[in-house]
Amino acid sequence: MTRNSELLVGLAMLGVGMGYLYMTMQLPRRGTVDATFFPYVLAWAMIGLGALQCIVTLQRGDFGARLGEKMQNVQKLTVLATLGLVALYILALRPLGFPIATILFLFAQFIVLTPTGQKPNLPLYALLSVISAAVIFMIFRYGFNLLLPAGPLTNLLP
Amino acid sequence: MFDLFLQGFAAVLSPQIFLLITLGVGVGIVFGAVPGLTAVMAIALTLPMTYSLGPAAGISLLIALFVGATSGALISAILLKIPGTPSSIATTFDGGPMMEKGEGAKALGVGIVFSFLGTIMSIAALMFIAPSLAQVALSFGPHEYFAIAVFSLTLIATLSSGSMIKGIFAGVAGFAISTVGIAPVDAIARFTFGRVEINAGFSILTVLVGMFAIAEVIRVAEEARKRRDAPEPGPIMVKIKGFGFSMAEFIGQIPNAIRSGLVGIGIGILPGIGAGTSNIISYIIAKKRSKTPEKFGKGTIEGVVASETANNAGIGGAMIPLLTLGIPGDAVTAILLGGLMIHGIQPGPMLFITQGPLVYTIFAALIVAAFMMLILEFVGLRIFIRLLAIPKHILLPIILVLCAVGAFGLSSRIFDVWTILAFGVLGYGFVKAGIPAAPFIIGFILGPMAETNFRRGLQLSAGDFTGFITNPIAGTFLALAALSIIWQIYAALRPKKPSILSDIAE
Numbered sequence: 116m117t118r119n120s121e122l123l124v125g126l127a128m129l130g131v132g133m134g135y136l137y138m139t140m141q142l143p144r145r146g147t148v149d150a151t152f153f154p155y156v157l158a159w160a161m162i163g164l165g166a167l168q169c170i171v172t173l174q175r176g177d178f179g180a181r182l183g184e185k186m187q188n189v190q191k192l193t194v195l196a197t198l199g200l201v202a203l204y205i206l207a208l209r210p211l212g213f214p215i216a217t218i219l220f221l222f223a224q225f226i227v228l229t230p231t232g233q234k235p236n237l238p239l240y241a242l243l244s245v246i247s248a249a250v251i252f253m254i255f256r257y258g259f260n261l262l263l264p265a266g267p268l269t270n271l272l273p
Numbered sequence: 274m275f276d277l278f279l280q281g282f283a284a285v286l287s288p289q290i291f292l293l294i295t296l297g298v299g300v301g302i303v304f305g306a307v308p309g310l311t312a313v314m315a316i317a318l319t320l321p322m323t324y325s326l327g328p329a330a331g332i333s334l335l336i337a338l339f340v341g342a343t344s345g346a347l348i349s350a351i352l353l354k355i356p357g358t359p360s361s362i363a364t365t366f367d368g369g370p371m372m373e374k375g376e377g378a379k380a381l382g383v384g385i386v387f388s389f390l391g392t393i394m395s396i397a398a399l400m401f402i403a404p405s406l407a408q409v410a411l412s413f414g415p416h417e418y419f420a421i422a423v424f425s426l427t428l429i430a431t432l433s434s435g436s437m438i439k440g441i442f443a444g445v446a447g448f449a450i451s452t453v454g455i456a457p458v459d460a461i462a463r464f465t466f467g468r469v470e471i472n473a474g475f476s477i478l479t480v481l482v483g484m485f486a487i488a489e490v491i492r493v494a495e496e497a498r499k500r501r502d503a504p505e506p507g508p509i510m511v512k513i514k515g516f517g518f519s520m521a522e523f524i525g526q527i528p529n530a531i532r533s534g535l536v537g538i539g540i541g542i543l544p545g546i547g548a549g550t551s552n553i554i555s556y557i558i559a560k561k562r563s564k565t566p567e568k569f570g571k572g573t574i575e576g577v578v579a580s581e582t583a584n585n586a587g588i589g590g591a592m593i594p595l596l597t598l599g600i601p602g603d604a605v606t607a608i609l610l611g612g613l614m615i616h617g618i619q620p621g622p623m624l625f626i627t628q629g630p631l632v633y634t635i636f637a638a639l640i641v642a643a644f645m646m647l648i649l650e651f652v653g654l655r656i657f658i659r660l661l662a663i664p665k666h667i668l669l670p671i672i673l674v675l676c677a678v679g680a681f682g683l684s685s686r687i688f689d690v691w692t693i694l695a696f697g698v699l700g701y702g703f704v705k706a707g708i709p710a711a712p713f714i715i716g717f718i719l720g721p722m723a724e725t726n727f728r729r730g731l732q733l734s735a736g737d738f739t740g741f742i743t744n745p746i747a748g749t750f751l752a753l754a755a756l757s758i759i760w761q762i763y764a765a766l767r768p769k770k771p772s773i774l775s776d777i778a779e
Contacts, residue, residue, distance in 0.1 A: 116707055124706040128442050135449055138464055148731055150456035150463060153724045157449045164442040171438065190495045197494040198698065201487075201673065205690045208681075221670050228497045228666035247671050251678060259325045261682045 118175055125168030132161030189231065196227045212266020217248035274404070274633075281633030284329050285641050293330055294337040294638060298645040299653065301341020303660050306349050306357045309493045310668070312342030312605045313485040318675035320478065320612055321682040328616040328631060333638035335612045339605060340392060340642040343548060343585055344650065347384040348657055351377060351577075360548030360584035363556035367569065367576030374572050382517025383574045384581045385650045387530055391582035392643040394534040395541065395589025399596075400636050403625075407597045410622035415730035416741050418598075420750035422723035425544035425600050427754040429715045437761055439708040447716025448723075450475065457725040458732070470688045475696075477611040479680050479689050480717055483696025484703070484710050485604055486676050490669050491701040497666055522574060529559055529575055530582045537583035541590020544715065547603040548587035555583035589639065596620050596632065600719065607714045615683075 116124075136158035142151045204220040211219075221244035229235045255261040256272075265272055284290060297319070304315035315338045323331030346357030351368035364384060371380035413421075426444055453464045454474030465471050516523075533555040540551035559579035560569045569576050591602040599620040601607040613620055618628065625632055650657070680689040703710050727741075734740035742748045 120706075124439070124708070127706070131446065142463060143461060145459060145461075148728065148736070150459050150461040153720075153727075154449070154452050154463065157445050157452070160445045161442060161449065164438055164445065168436075168438050168442070189498050193498045194491055194495050194701075197491060198694075201694055201697075205677070205687060205694060208677075208687055208690065213678075217674055221674065224670035224673070225666060228494055228669060230664075230666065231498045243667065247674070251674060255321065255678055255682070259322055261321060261324065261678070262685065263678065263681065 118172055121172040121175075122169060125165055125172055127165075128168055129162060129165030132158055132163075132165050135161060193227060197224065200224050200227065209264050210266060212268050213263040214248050214252045214268060215266060217251065218244045221247055277629050277633040278636065280630050281635075281637035282641075284630075284634045285333055285637040290330050290333045290638070291641070293326075293334040294642050295645050295649070297334045297337025298341035298642050298649055301338040301343075302345035302348070302646070302649060302653075302657055303341075304338070305342035305345025305347075306657055306661060307663065307668075308349055308353070308355045308357050309489065309496075309665060310672075311358055311485065311489060312339060313481065313608050314489065314672060314676075315342050316605070316608045316612065317478070317482040317486045317679055318672055320608075320615070321675075321679040323612065324615065324682055328618055329634045331616050332613060332618070332631070332635060333642075335609055336635060336638045337642040337645070339609060340585075340588060340639065340646055341649075342605075343588055344385070344388040344392070344581075344646050345657070346584075347388060347577075347581055348381070348650075348654070349661060351380045351384060352658065353661065358549075360552055360587070361580065362549070363552040363580035364577055364584075366556065366580075367571075367573050368580075370570065370572030371574070371577070376572065379517040379574065380572075380577055381654065382515075382651075383522075383526075383577045385647060386516055386518075386523070387526070387578045387582045388585040388650075389643055389647040390530055391534050391537055391585035392588055392646070393640070394531075394582075395538050395586040396636065396639045396643065397589070398538045398586075399589035399592050399639070403593050403597050403632075406593065407622040407625040410597050411626075413622070413746070415726040415733060416744040416747040417750070419723055419726035419730055419741060420744075420747035420754070421598060421600065422719045422726065424750040424754040424757075425594075426716060426719050426723065427757050428544050429712045436707065439706070440712050443703065443708050443710065444712035444716035447713035447718075448720030449716075450480070450713075451717045451720035452724070457721065458728045470686065474721075475692060475717075476683055476689065477607065477614070477718060478683060479692040480696050481604065481608045481611060481714060482676050482680060483693040484700035484714060485608075486672065487693050487697025488700025488704060488710070490673050490676075491697060492704055493665055493669055497669075518574065526574065526578045529562075529578050532562070533559060533579045533582040534586040537586025538590040540583075541587035541602065542593050544594060544600055544602045547591050547605075548584035549603075551587050552580040552584040555579045592635075592639075596624060596635070597622055599722070601715065604711050604714055607718055610718065 135154065139151055139154040139158050142154070144151055200220060200223050204216055207216040207219070222240055225240040225243065226235045252263055255263055285294065300319065301312065301315050304310040304312060316335055319334060319338060323334055326334070342358065343360055346361035347364050347368070349355050349357040350361035350364035351372055354365050354369035354372070356362045356365055368380045368384065371377065426448070429444060451474060453471055455461070455472055456463050462472065536555040536558060537548070537551045540554065541547050556576055556579045559575055560566050563569065563575055565573070591606045594600040594602060595606045595610060599610065601610045610620060618624065618631065676693060677690050680693045681687065683689050700710055703713065730740060731738070741751060
């Protein structure tokens, strides 16, 4: 990590501590040791550690030193696409039901994660998505009595 | 005790539980062996299957996964020179060169047999230490529990890998997240923003699955499409005849194995550090004690024995504080704690009194899982080697779906699935910022224990703080916590000594 990113981490730690302190100050007080006692201790600890991280980083001499590799754009895109797909998947779980949402999610996610230079095998992905979704749904619904949302399929299921 | 032990074995050897243990060890080995898949993931995605099983069956399955995953890492450590999990880092130092010299079968044989012996040694330690420690812990009150929680928190925050500031911050942040929900003692709602779903706080399992499994999936997603100059090495088939090593070699390694086992058990008991550290420390000790230290790093069985005995000895070691005090040592034991709690089992000294048969079922499950590990790794090695080649872009999305099912199954709420995603993003942020996640989890689990017992202790002593220092056990643990912080600060300020890695490279 560069010195700048280490500094950014320190500032983020400081920010989290301050945000937590602000939220703690909104809580009602009932004496010295009450429900806010530990939150105050923790908030000040986070602020102190954030400040320490910033100070230690600023004292470091190696301005341009980089310990890790820089992320390629394709990597950033894959991470964002994965997060987006998971969020869509969770949103779709109730309205579409587990089987349909899972088939769509798996199919899209298989494509997103296919390594660079390798051609996505769409028929295989489609088959795997349907089989995995069906097997997981059946095992949990009928084997382990976990009522996963079925969406539009509810009336068709035994 | 003997009766309870027999009862435990009878339960574990019933066809259903025996099958679950076999399955658990097999799946665990795969998760340990495939780099990028972890023991926490294995347990996380199997948890929903245990919801409808009884406590004995559910816990036996989880324990089998734990044993399998700890040992499975040796397969990729030797064949690919990539440790499947951090617990087998030191195995690559000599396992890799042995493979290159054409002694892969011997390295695997040694690794498997000494993994088994390490596990058995640690189970023996667990069975002898845990019941006596539970007896002592029965007399513990809020003062002692507060002090033990503080001591464990300081250890994990200061001993975790990487920067000490970030380690302590992670522990504090985990503690802060645990304050969400209804406060202990005076029942004030804290940081709930009026949402009833978080009145009881976040579930340990959603936090763990998010921080470890989902974050890991995102991290691997980041690597999945990375452009590489050279293709990744593929596994090479190795055929083992017999155990792969001679009786004389086995006998010659016994002192090394006993020493490494003791190191593994000792480190496993300490909260915060486990197999990820003990394998490296025992490797260094083995090298220092060896008559032929110059052979280390060039492919000697001594190195494989030290690493593999120590990492598996951490299994029983880590179970000691978990079962007797309810304190998990690392992420894997934390998720085991979550699994126990789902089945209505609260680890702690009372467990040994109220649920004696279950405790011995756990012991029996550990022993049977150790034997199954030995058998499956020898018999099924070819299958596990093939599984190393499963494409990650197929495996990871399915793991993600299973994690979502697990979160949903906790209380049939989509909210919990959102929670794992949120903690997954947080965990990924931790990875990018170089902040260790293990102290966060331990802070999250031990935070409420520290807060509740601190406030109860104060109530008992009518608001007098000195009770925490004058109580001999509480005072000792608080003094140890203070000493550990002072020692760490001193170590950070004094001139740097060569690191562990340079010690290994010597």
